[in-house]
Amino acid sequence: MGTTIPNAIGCPSSFHPSRRRSFSGSPLFTSALPSSSSRTPARRCWMACGSTSAAESRNLDGAKNVNEHPCLADNLGVVRDSIDDADVLIECRDVHKSFGDKHILRGVSFKIRHGEAVGIIGPSGTGKSTILKVMAGLLAPDKGDVFICGRKRHGLISDEEIPGLRIGLVFQSAALFDSLTVRENVGFLLYENSKMPENRILERVTETLAAVGLKGVEDRFPSELSGGMKKRVALARSIIFDDTKEMIEPEVLLYDEPTAGLDPIASTVVEDLIRSVHVRRNDALGIPGKIASYVVVTHQHSTIRRAVDRLLFLYEGRIVWEGMTQEFTRSTNPIVRQFASGSLDGPIRY
Numbered sequence: 001m002g003t004t005i006p007n008a009i010g011c012p013s014s015f016h017p018s019r020r021r022s023f024s025g026s027p028l029f030t031s032a033l034p035s036s037s038s039r040t041p042a043r044r045c046w047m048a049c050g051s052t053s054a055a056e057s058r059n060l061d062g063a064k065n066v067n068e069h070p071c072l073a074d075n076l077g078v079v080r081d082s083i084d085d086a087d088v089l090i091e092c093r094d095v096h097k098s099f100g101d102k103h104i105l106r107g108v109s110f111k112i113r114h115g116e117a118v119g120i121i122g123p124s125g126t127g128k129s130t131i132l133k134v135m136a137g138l139l140a141p142d143k144g145d146v147f148i149c150g151r152k153r154h155g156l157i158s159d160e161e162i163p164g165l166r167i168g169l170v171f172q173s174a175a176l177f178d179s180l181t182v183r184e185n186v187g188f189l190l191y192e193n194s195k196m197p198e199n200r201i202l203e204r205v206t207e208t209l210a211a212v213g214l215k216g217v218e219d220r221f222p223s224e225l226s227g228g229m230k231k232r233v234a235l236a237r238s239i240i241f242d243d244t245k246e247m248i249e250p251e252v253l254l255y256d257e258p259t260a261g262l263d264p265i266a267s268t269v270v271e272d273l274i275r276s277v278h279v280r281r282n283d284a285l286g287i288p289g290k291i292a293s294y295v296v297v298t299h300q301h302s303t304i305r306r307a308v309d310r311l312l313f314l315y316e317g318r319i320v321w322e323g324m325t326q327e328f329t330r331s332t333n334p335i336v337r338q339f340a341s342g343s344l345d346g347p348i349r350y
């Protein structure tokens with residue numbers, strides 16, 4: 001099975017689900033990496049260097065102010081906890097990325113573990129979408145590394161052969177194919193990449209739509225859906241999987257501003273859906289979710305409160321604070337305080 005190369009442009013006007021062909025221009029990105037091994041996601045690997053290359057100071061509440069200065073960290077002799085990294089699905093280690101002379105990511109390091117629900121927040125233009133694309137394998141770091149289940153990724157997702165983990169990126173715009181019906185959009189990857197019989201794909205599409213709370217919309221086109229429905233269809237498309245395979249790889253979903261532009265109630269629906277497809281919850285049909293972990297980039301307080309457990313605060317291309325969501329509003333970090341209050345006074349300058 002080939003890897004689906006993500007992009008956000010092409011719309012396959014000639015696509016028909018009954019015609020399987022090699023098409024790699026999906027606006028959806030779900031990289032279904034080939035699973036050539038039967039190892040579990042929890043590959044045992046110990047990483048001696050810890051989760052960040054930074055000196056970290058712990059608040060009383062347990063959150064970390066991250067002082068990004070690797071030399072300082074070494075000089076201070078910061079003793080890192082010995083952590084069992086067997087459950088780390090994705091690790092970014094000292095990731096740098098520039099666009100022209102704009103140095104956007106300046107040494108970003110963090111780990112996403114199996115079962116986690118993580119939010120990435122921070123001021124506009126600070127590189128949140130960029131780090132999602134680096135995690136997804138759409139952008140290669142200029143410096144630093146991305147590890148998938150403990151194995152270093154080389155190049156982009158399209159070049160790699162790392163098995164055992166699917167990574168899906170759900171774009172802010174939903175990025176549905178306008179000329180395809182909801183059924184064709186949701187079943188797209190299965191039509192393109194699986195050997196499932198068509199009637200089984202149709203069943204999977206209906207089941208998956210039901211899991212995100214949508215019924216009877218299979219024949220509609222995206223233009224006939226509300227913004228919230230489009231986001232739900234995009235979510236269904238990202239969680240559908242080939243259930244004829246012997247082993248289903250764990251999947252990490254990366255959501256880029258999934259509630260942007262939605263009213264408060266539609267936001268709540270999407271936030272609850274994001275939760276419901278996670279392994280620790282049940283979907284709309286009462287079936288346990290299958291998404292191993294997810295990462296949400298968001299500006300919305302409701303999404304932070306409702307959809308994620310742990311937060312990474314990105315500022316000027318670095319993680320400057322991380323902690324649990326309930327620690328966020330109590331943080332004494334001046335950057336976090338200013339951001340949480342929306343004040344014009346403070347270290348963040350626009």
Ligand SMILES: Nc1ncnc2c1ncn2[C@@H]1O[C@H](COP(=O)(O)OP(=O)(O)OP(=O)(O)O)[C@@H](O)[C@H]1O
Pocket residue numbers: 099102104122123124125126127128129130131
């Ligand atoms: N492909 C690209 N080419 C050139 N510049 C880019 C590219 N992608 C992102 N940038 C620039 O990198 C910076 C960070 O963009 P990014 O979208 O990652 O920020 P963000 O934190 O997600 O912002 P927002 O919260 O406003 O969505 C911006 O200045 C953006 O213009």
